[in-house]
Amino acid sequence: MNVNGKPYRTIWLHPNDNSIIQVIDQRYLPHQFIIEDLATFEQVCTAIKEMHVRGAGVIGAAAAYGMYLASLEAKKNQVKDIQTFLHLAGKKLKATRPTAVNLAWAVNRQLEKIVTLNDNINLIIENSAKIAQTIAEEDVSFCQNIGKHGVKLLEDISHKKHGEVVNILTHCNAGWLGCVDNGTATSPIYEAYRRGIKVHVWVDETRPRNQGSTLTAWELGQEGVPHTIIPDNAGGHLMQHGLVDVVITGSDRTTYTGDVANKIGTYLKAVAAKDNNIPFYVALTYSAFDWEISDGVKQIPIEERDGREVKYMKGLHEGEIKEVLVTPENSPVANYGFDVTPARLITGLITERGICQPSAEGIFSLYPEKRC
Numbered sequence: 001m002n003v004n005g006k007p008y009r010t011i012w013l014h015p016n017d018n019s020i021i022q023v024i025d026q027r028y029l030p031h032q033f034i035i036e037d038l039a040t041f042e043q044v045c046t047a048i049k050e051m052h053v054r055g056a057g058v059i060g061a062a063a064a065y066g067m068y069l070a071s072l073e074a075k076k077n078q079v080k081d082i083q084t085f086l087h088l089a090g091k092k093l094k095a096t097r098p099t100a101v102n103l104a105w106a107v108n109r110q111l112e113k114i115v116t117l118n119d120n121i122n123l124i125i126e127n128s129a130k131i132a133q134t135i136a137e138e139d140v141s142f143c144q145n146i147g148k149h150g151v152k153l154l155e156d157i158s159h160k161k162h163g164e165v166v167n168i169l170t171h172c173n174a175g176w177l178g179c180v181d182n183g184t185a186t187s188p189i190y191e192a193y194r195r196g197i198k199v200h201v202w203v204d205e206t207r208p209r210n211q212g213s214t215l216t217a218w219e220l221g222q223e224g225v226p227h228t229i230i231p232d233n234a235g236g237h238l239m240q241h242g243l244v245d246v247v248i249t250g251s252d253r254t255t256y257t258g259d260v261a262n263k264i265g266t267y268l269k270a271v272a273a274k275d276n277n278i279p280f281y282v283a284l285t286y287s288a289f290d291w292e293i294s295d296g297v298k299q300i301p302i303e304e305r306d307g308r309e310v311k312y313m314k315g316l317h318e319g320e321i322k323e324v325l326v327t328p329e330n331s332p333v334a335n336y337g338f339d340v341t342p343a344r345l346i347t348g349l350i351t352e353r354g355i356c357q358p359s360a361e362g363i364f365s366l367y368p369e370k371r372c
């Protein structure tokens, strides 16, 4: 998508040095646009853990590129037991962020190939580079397809409203910055906007890291999509007053029964949407499904992050990005990164293969190869 009119992705191989991965460092947006070079496996782990890159799609791609850098390092350091070295690297990557299943999925996809290549390091490097590129390209095209399927929902609403503005509420950043390009939840919105459907997006600020007010608002603004930032607590009020036509969020992990883990606060929006008869959709690619688990609340691991994210707010002051303390210094804080929205509160899942019911039946109808 566009940054000052120039198309970018969130992650790519350095054009002049294929041992370096480049990413948009999202910690500085919307104030500064910074591209970071990731030249080592450790740097990739840090970039994921410290959220230089964040969002399920792009951390999956980053993990895949991390495995590629680990294989380059195995060669450079003449590692003897390559398989053990790369499996340990995979374990380390998986531990950087536990909730988004895309990350473990990408690492496993790399390892499944790597084990077949024994200790042939040149072949491992060649294949891990290819797999990382494929994962990134798939994310781009799958997100594009989500847009093509999801736009029908927005077209229907626009039709029912006789061409009046369609108001969409979204939470966190499930936009192109959270993926490799296009986004999941935002992809139908961008598609609708391109087709001339009048859309307006209510952007939840998304405390504590404000992915909505910093990232979603920025990327919608770059594309010219009308939007309004709201405090996290405002969604219910807007819904009661008929100001929200549909909610679309992303997903970090969805069980095969349709329970969805997404950024903390998503569940409350789903409850409010149900109470107000507003459709609540979740947009995701197949890499965000967890085919092993059926009970999201009991089984999805929820990341707990540093309390500093709650106690301090980051912003621009006299041209410089600064952090300020906004709580009593010594009060304890809790910082759960995600919550689980049970399938019963979800109207449908928008995937690259189409829209389905949030149930095992619905999901397997789109992914029959996953049915046991």
Ligand code: MRU
Pocket: 054, 055, 056, 057, 058, 100, 171, 172, 173, 174, 175, 178, 179, 184, 211, 249, 250, 251, 252, 262, 263, 264, 337
């Ligand atoms: O903690 P984050 O910023 O990585 O959380 C991101 C989200 O919760 C997104 O909504 C989710 O990853 C979907 S974007 C593909």
